[in-house]
Amino acid sequence: MSPQTASDALLEGLNEPQREAVMHGEGPLLILAGAGSGKTRVLTHRIARLVRDGEARPSEILAITFTNKAAGEMRERVQGLVGNRARAMWVMTFHSACARMLRADAQRLGYTRGFTIYDEQDSVRQVKACIDELDVDPKRFSPRGIRRQISDAKNQLLDAEAYRLKVSSFFEQTAADVYELYEQRMHASNAMDFDDLLFRSVNLFELFPEVRDRYRRAFRFVLVDEYQDTNHAQYRWLQLLTEEHRNLCVVGDDDQSIYAFRGADIRNVLDFEDHFPDATVVKLEQNYRSTQTILSAANAVIANNRSRKDKALWSELGEGDPVHVRELEDENAEARYVVSEIERIVDEGGSRDDVAVFYRTNAQSRMLEDMLVRYGVGYQIIGGTRFYERAEIKDALAYMTLLVNPSDTVAFGRIVNSPRRGIGQTSQARILGYANTIGEPVWDVAAAPEQVPGLAAAAIKAVGRFMSVMERLRERAESGAGVGDLLQELLEETGYVEALQAERTIEAEGRLENLEELVAVGREYDASAEVSEDGEEPSVEQFLQQIALFSEQDQLRGDEGIVTLMTMHNAKGLEYDTVFMIGLEDGVFPHSRAIEAGDLEEERRLCYVGVTRARRELYLTHARSRSMFGAREWNMRSRFVDEVPIELTDRDEEAPTGPAAASTWQGGAAAPAPAGAGASFSLGDDVVHANFGEGVVTGMEPGGLVVVRFASDGSERKLMADYAPLKKRG
Numbered sequence: 146m147s148p149q150t151a152s153d154a155l156l157e158g159l160n161e162p163q164r165e166a167v168m169h170g171e172g173p174l175l176i177l178a179g180a181g182s183g184k185t186r187v188l189t190h191r192i193a194r195l196v197r198d199g200e201a202r203p204s205e206i207l208a209i210t211f212t213n214k215a216a217g218e219m220r221e222r223v224q225g226l227v228g229n230r231a232r233a234m235w236v237m238t239f240h241s242a243c244a245r246m247l248r249a250d251a252q253r254l255g256y257t258r259g260f261t262i263y264d265e266q267d268s269v270r271q272v273k274a275c276i277d278e279l280d281v282d283p284k285r286f287s288p289r290g291i292r293r294q295i296s297d298a299k300n301q302l303l304d305a306e307a308y309r310l311k312v313s314s315f316f317e318q319t320a321a322d323v324y325e326l327y328e329q330r331m332h333a334s335n336a337m338d339f340d341d342l343l344f345r346s347v348n349l350f351e352l353f354p355e356v357r358d359r360y361r362r363a364f365r366f367v368l369v370d371e372y373q374d375t376n377h378a379q380y381r382w383l384q385l386l387t388e389e390h391r392n393l394c395v396v397g398d399d400d401q402s403i404y405a406f407r408g409a410d411i412r413n414v415l416d417f418e419d420h421f422p423d424a425t426v427v428k429l430e431q432n433y434r435s436t437q438t439i440l441s442a443a444n445a446v447i448a449n450n451r452s453r454k455d456k457a458l459w460s461e462l463g464e465g466d467p468v469h470v471r472e473l474e475d476e477n478a479e480a481r482y483v484v485s486e487i488e489r490i491v492d493e494g495g496s497r498d499d500v501a502v503f504y505r506t507n508a509q510s511r512m513l514e515d516m517l518v519r520y521g522v523g524y525q526i527i528g529g530t531r532f533y534e535r536a537e538i539k540d541a542l543a544y545m546t547l548l549v550n551p552s553d554t555v556a557f558g559r560i561v562n563s564p565r566r567g568i569g570q571t572s573q574a575r576i577l578g579y580a581n582t583i584g585e586p587v588w589d590v591a592a593a594p595e596q597v598p599g600l601a602a603a604a605i606k607a608v609g610r611f612m613s614v615m616e617r618l619r620e621r622a623e624s625g626a627g628v629g630d631l632l633q634e635l636l637e638e639t640g641y642v643e644a645l646q647a648e649r650t651i652e653a654e655g656r657l658e659n660l661e662e663l664v665a666v667g668r669e670y671d672a673s674a675e676v677s678e679d680g681e682e683p684s685v686e687q688f689l690q691q692i693a694l695f696s697e698q699d700q701l702r703g704d705e706g707i708v709t710l711m712t713m714h715n716a717k718g719l720e721y722d723t724v725f726m727i728g729l730e731d732g733v734f735p736h737s738r739a740i741e742a743g744d745l746e747e748e749r750r751l752c753y754v755g756v757t758r759a760r761r762e763l764y765l766t767h768a769r770s771r772s773m774f775g776a777r778e779w780n781m782r783s784r785f786v787d788e789v790p791i792e793l794t795d796r797d798e799e800a801p802t803g804p805a806a807a808s809t810w811q812g813g814a815a816a817p818a819p820a821g822a823g824a825s826f827s828l829g830d831d832v833v834h835a836n837f838g839e840g841v842v843t844g845m846e847p848g849g850l851v852v853v854r855f856a857s858d859g860s861e862r863k864l865m866a867d868y869a870p871l872k873k874r875g
Contacts, residue, residue, distance in 0.1 A: 155190050155197070155226070159183075166394075166427040167191045170200065173421035174394040175414075179458045180443070180757035181434030181720070184396050188368060189219060191394065192234070193226035195366055203233035207364040207386075210238055211371045219370070235364070239379055240339060243346040247337070250356050254345055261336040268292055268338040275326040283565065284640070286319050290649035294320040295327060299340035300376045300408040302347060304328070316649075343378040350385040361389050372397030372417075376408040384420075391421065399454050400447050403714060403751045405744070406651050415452060432458045432757075434720055436465025438793050439763050443756040446788045450746045458757070467795040469764040470786060476728075479768050480516035483725050486764065487522065487708055490723060497523065497706035499722035503713045503755045505734035507535075507655050508662040509727065510710050523707035528715030533692060537645075537656045538663055542692060544635050547615065548622045549686050551588030554580070561591070564644035566611055572604040592616070614638050628688045629668030636660055654738075665772045713755045724759035726752075729767040730780035731863070741860075752785045765789070776836040779869050781850070826851045826866060826873070835870035837862070 156164050163183060166176050167190045178184035192208060195201040208223075210216045216237050224231040235242060248258055263271065272295070273288040294317065298308040305328055309321040331337065337345060350357040367387050369375070372395035375383075387393040395417065402411040418424050432440055440458040447453065473479040487500055502513060511532040517524045532538060540563050543556040550556070554577055561576075562568045579597045580590040594600055594608040618635055626634075636642045642660070645653045670688050709721070713734075728734055735748035756763060765786055770779045826832065830842040837855045844852030846863065853871070854861045864871055 155194050159187070159190065160431050162427050162429050162431075163187050163190075166429070167194050169394070169425055169427070171390075171392050173391055173417075173424040175417045175421075175424050175426045176394065176396040176429060177414075177426065177454055177456055178396050178398055178429040179432060179456055180398065180401060180754070181432040182429035182458070183431075183433055184370070184429060185219065185222070187429065188370060188394075188396055189222040189226060192223050192368065196227050196230060201366045203227070203230045205363065205365040206234045206236075206368070207242065207366070208234065208236040208368045209242060209370065209383075210236070211374055213238060213241070215370065216241070239382070240342045243342040243382070246346055246360065247342065247349065250349055250353070253353055253356070254348060255332060256335055256337070256345075259335070261334065262342070263331075263336050263338045265292075265339075267336075271330060271334075271336075272323060272327055275323050275330060279322055279326060281319060281323065284644065285647060286316065286323075287644065287647040287649070289653070290316075290647060291320050291323050293648075293650050295324045296338075296340050297408060298324065299344045300378050302344060302378050302381060340378075343382055347378060347382050347385065350382070357385055358389075360386060365390055366392045366394070368394045368396070370396050373399055373402035373411060373414045374404050374407075374409045375413045376410055380410070380413045393421070399452075400450075400456075400750055400753050401717065403717065403747060403754055405747050411452065415454065428454075428456050430456050430458055432460045433462075435460060435757060435760055436462050438465045438467060439756060439759050439761075442468050442763070442789045442793050443753050445790050445793070446749060446756065446785055447753040449788055450749050452746055466762055468789060468793055469762065470789070470794045470796040471764065471766045472782070473766060473768045474770070475768050476512045476771050477516075479727055479766050480512045482766065483513065483727060483764070484516045484520050484522060486725070488520065491706075495722070497708045499706075500725075501709040501711065501716070501719070501721040501723070501758065502725040502727060503711060503716050503758070504727050505713060505736055505751075506658050507712060508658040509733075511659075511662050511666065513710060513727070517708065525707050525709055527709055527711040527719075529712065532659070532662075535656075535659055537641075537660055540641065541632060541636060541660060541663055542689065544618075544639065545628075545632070545685055545689055547588065548619050548631075548635075549684075549689070552586040554587050557587045557591070560639075561608070561611060564640050566640075567607045568604060568611065572600060572608070575599050576608070588612075588615075622685055627667070627671040628683075628685055629664055629671050631685065632664045632667045636664070661773075669772075713751050716758050717754050720758050720760055722760045723762040723764070724755065725764040725766065726755050727766045728771070729765050729783035729786050730771065731783055732778070732780050733771065733773070734783055734785070749785065765794075778836070779865055781863065781865065826871075831874040833872050833874055834864075839874070 156167060159167065163186070166174065166187050169191070176184065176187060178187070188208070192206055195206065196203055208219060210219060220231060220234075220236040223234065223236060235245075237245075244262065247254075247256070247260070251258055251260055269288050269292050272292045273283065276283050276286060276288055276291065294308075298304075303311065305321060305325040308324055309318070312318060312321055331341070350360075364386065367383065369383065374397075383393060395414075397414050399411055399414045402409060402414065405411070418426065435443075435458075437460045440460050444457045471482060473482055483502060487497065490500060491497055504510060504513070507529050510526060510529070514524070514532050530536075533542075540560060543559040546553050546556040547560065558573060558577070561573060575597055576591055576594070577587060580587045583590070590597060591608055592612045594605045594612070597605075600608070618631070618638065621634060622631055642657065645657050645660075667688065670683070670691070713726070726734075731740065734752070735745055739745060739748045767782050767786060768780075770777055772778075826842050826845065828842055828845065832840050832842060832853060834840060834853070834855065837853075837860075838857045840853040840855040842851055843854045843861060846852065849866045850863050851866045851869075851871070852861060852863050
């Protein structure tokens with residue numbers, strides 16, 4: 146087969162921009178690949194064309210992906226196009242490529258070829274050892290929080306000395322001390338963590354030009370997928386590798402850049418043409434996944450971002466159904482509505498396997514999970530754990546269990562050193578062993594630790610402190626404290642919340658949100674629990690039994706397929722016939738943290754990712770009020786809903802645009818206004834909010850919005866005057 150014929154075969158079925166990208170010769174190439182536009186096909190066909198047309202030998206091609214799974218799929222597809230010649234190519238992740246390079250030249254940096262690669266747990270363990278060595282308080286400076294600082298520094302290519310020059314707070318100065326020692330200990334252990342693989346590879350290229358030049362000659366064509374997710378270290382590594390031959394092809398979508406919290410830098414895409422002024426730019430805008438209505442909604446929302454490359458998705462799959470926008474009374478009504486719609490879809494011949502529900506934070510899954518279990522609908526959670534199986538939830542429930550069952554050794558073993566209190570496995574074994582020997586409840590034995598044979602003085606002191614807290618909590622439980630209040634006190638007094646706050650990580654923030662949701666579950670129980678038929682009063686025991694039975698029922702599976710639940714961050718790269726995006730209220734999505742930090746553009750990109758996962762039907766739901774962090778709030782409808790043109794939706798065109806007055810929208814019953822609602826406010830009014838306390842009115846906005854700054858934490862919140870539990874003082 147001639148090269149021309151081979152190329153023709155490779156171009157078959159491609160649209161014009163896809164062909165242009167595949168046929169591009171030498172020089173920098175930016176492929177702006179919109180959602181569902183066939184980017185993987187373009188990448189693999191481009192690799193195959195370079196080989197078949199003789200522009201590159203297979204060994205001269207380096208193709209980079211972000212996950213091993215994506216690398217495997219790409220390798221398989223390239224092999225299907227060029228046969229066994231694909232084996233000579235490097236088709237792998239950044240970390241795999243860097244590790245292979247470092248194995249060959251590690252000795253230049255003072256490592257041996259057999260260096261160890263530490264995973265996250267190993268790395269945290271090493272950080273913890275350094276914290277102990279420096280006599281730093283691990284409760285105040287958590288190993289995970291310090292490790293995150295070190296990781297962020299390495300992704301910015303800052304060594305310990307450079308990091309120290311950039312920091313100011315006491316926490317960061319302490320992190321710099323730990324970073325310096327951590328590097329010494331890692332080097333002495335002949336070990337690298339995952340961030341080191343990139344950091345040391347950049348060091349290798351910068352310090353040893355002969356190594357850099359060897360790889361420049363070896364890889365004449367470099368292709369990178371998901372370029373919008375690259376960080377500074379990855380950008381620099383690619384720059385060093387390609388700045389001579391400049392045959393760098395990057396594929397990405399700035400509109401799907403949603404991982405800034407992991408260090409991804411959207412500027413790598415936005416500034417590509419500044420770095421390579423002669424770059425060819427190809428836009429892939431034809432979408433092969435969704436209806437035009439869904440794509441038009443996505444285009445309209447993302448057009449509100451300023452930092453982006455202009456493009457608009459289009460489809461030949463037809464207009465399709467309008468976007469379903471629904472306002473519900475509260476999160477209970479929202480969950481009921483979603484589940485009933487899923488069942489309607491199944492009744493009409495659809496499959497639960499083709500349905501997904503997206504939410505902004507993991508804590509939002511709880512109400513939905515409760516409702517799905519109640520209706521017997523099977524479900525799975527992608528990228529997360531079922532609510533009652535999450536470690537922090539199991540810990541909190543284990544604390545409650547021990548309060549009411551002092552003989553529960555499993556609950557005791559789970560919580561006695563969580564958070565860490567210096568009560569290690571040996572001390573725990575001695576306490577449990579002694580309890581078994583004398584036949585007493587583990588609680589009673591732990592309450593008198595000085596009587597436990599072989600227990601060290603430090604352990605006696607730590608166990609004593611722990612049990613004095615537990616005794617106080619048991620008194621509160623026995624005095625009839627509500628479950629919600631008891632959970633709140635328990636999490637505060639045991640130091641559990643403090644330990645998570647000290648981590649200073651996104652993951653810890655998510656765990657705190659889950660615990661706040663559990664407190665809300667307790668408060669719901671307190672509000673709705675009644676004396677049972679056999680005369681049993683509502684109690685902690687009854688609450689725990691309810692949770693246990695729920696969790697057991699949770700394991701049941703129907704044979705009608707399962708619905709998929711996930712956060713919007715986990716939705717990237719997936720697609721479903723029907724997508725529900727729930728909790729579309731300002732403060733929920735966009736998240737309050739993003740609003741306060743001015744990160745609305747990334748939140749909007751996250752919304753765009755969610756919308757473009759839907760193939761045929763898209764539901765956007767929001768609630769008039771929602772229980773958030775243990776308190777009920779009245780929220781504005783998300784600005785993202787209002788950015789979808791009304792003609793693309795099935796909502797009433799005459800419906801008011803503000804979220805407060807939509808009492809008849811979609812047939813919903815009017816929500817009763819809270820006591821005191823409807824009051825008129827003026828600038829400077831002193832006010833009191835049922836949850837946030839005292840504040841002052843600092844602004845008035847159209848649509849019945851009042852802006853209040855609260856004295857308790859100095860926060861400023863926008864509230865609906867007609868719906869918020871807000872009153873003038875005096």
